[in-house]
Amino acid sequence: MTDIAQLMVFVSYYDGTKKEYMQDLLGMTALERRTREEGIYEALKSMKESRNIEMKSIISLTTDRAPAMLGRERGLVGRLLKDNPDLITYHCIIHQAVLCASLGDEYCKVMETIMKLVNFLRSTSALQHPLLQDFLSENNAIYTDLLVHNNIRWLSKGRVLERFWLIRKELSGFLKGRNNVKAVAFSAFLRDDEKMEIVGFLTDMMSHLNDLNVKLQGEKHTIFDLITAIRAFQKKLEIFKHDIQSQLVHFLRLLEQSKGKNDSGTRYVQFVEKLITNFAVRFDYFSLGKQLLLFIENPFLVTDITEFSVEAKDTCKWVDAAKVQLELVNSRRT
Structure with missing residues (x-):
């Protein structure tokens, strides 16, 4: 019991050698100072640099949406978006279920x-x-x-x-x-x-x-x-x-x-x-079309190509809207 917070970062990535998606612990480090935005960002940046991972290689980030994570300017998400504007952020689905x-x-x-x-x-x-x-x-x-x-x-x-x-x-x-x-x-x-x-x-x-x-x-x-x-x-x-x-x-x-x-x-x-x-409030926006869900499970189950195309386009629009909404939410918090 040292009263020192530990930051753990997990990654999901595609392994070209094994030809499959992998999940692993990227690293764990002590946050010597308070668990504020700057400390978390610097710890994650150090992990990334020590493993030669470029920021543009990171496609998405999942957090619990705590204030230290969300702040538009100083929060972890805001800082990482400056490094990679194309980064997509998500609220952990398990954490959302707990909040319900x-x-x-x-x-x-x-x-x-x-x-x-x-x-x-x-x-x-x-x-x-x-x-x-x-x-x-x-x-x-x-x-x-x-x-x-x-x-x-x-x-x-x-x-x-x-x-x-x-x-x-x-x-x-x-x-x-x-x-x-x-x-x-x-x-x-x-x-x-x-x-x-x-x-x-x-x-x-x-x-x-x-x-x-x-x-x-x-x-x-x-x-x-x-x-x-x-x-x-x-x-x-x-x-x-x-x-x-x-x-x-x-x-x-x-x-x-x-x-x-x-x-x-x-x-x-x-x-x-x-x-x-x-x-309903938290998960309705996760709604994905039937054909699109079938495609994720097994592409060969998709039978209605026209409906699938419409659902795929709608989902792309939803992702863009979610990024705009995130910026608005962060602006309010700031």
Whole structure:
């Protein structure tokens, strides 16, 4: 733990020797100063120069669109566009999916309470954490420890919730034997059926989002694979919206906690509807025609050449419009 930020740069390129597209780690370097635009730009420039990579050889750049990345004049994207005006920039599709799942105020409070509870049990004292592990082991709990949430790791929240849910009863038993003020408050939280119902819903929903996150990761995925995964999840959200108002087939933890009450899922419909809206807003501009997607998957699947030509022209227009839109957004931020 050095408190020094590390910049990692990954590249996707065509290997002329192997005759295939490759993905690899270009490099990792420490950002000795603050993680500001200049430091990131200089680190990337150093990596590029040490490997004899010309700026004009870089076709596109994918970032999380943080302010340090986007600034028109001083941001990383702005600086690189000055070096290569033809550079095309993208917002990471995985990061966009994560942003769609932002929690509302009520759910944020519950999530924060769980994080505080985890930190209390693991970090309050050097003695308490081992006692917790021994208690869970003696009571034959499924897991003998809790996970710590990390905002940077996108799968972390769902995994923390899943682990917490599976040993929540044992945690309640452990806290009963504590006279600490915080322990009493956390014990009351674990006995609150309404709060635990929210935890059950969040655990189910984060599990579904994690499944999508995993599908968007990995090597050699084309835009066809990514868009297919996103579109499939959007269809699932419509199913979830109906299911959460009826049988809770896809929300088993919520069903377990609510004990099959008829109206148990209706209070969460708004959250699912917000997810549907967020995904539509962020991913509708990714819309590619059917023939064009087929061409990306396998050119021999394209049957309507006329339709394909129209879609290809429209996509070129979209790329040009996206570059103009990026400049406008950067201008507003600046």
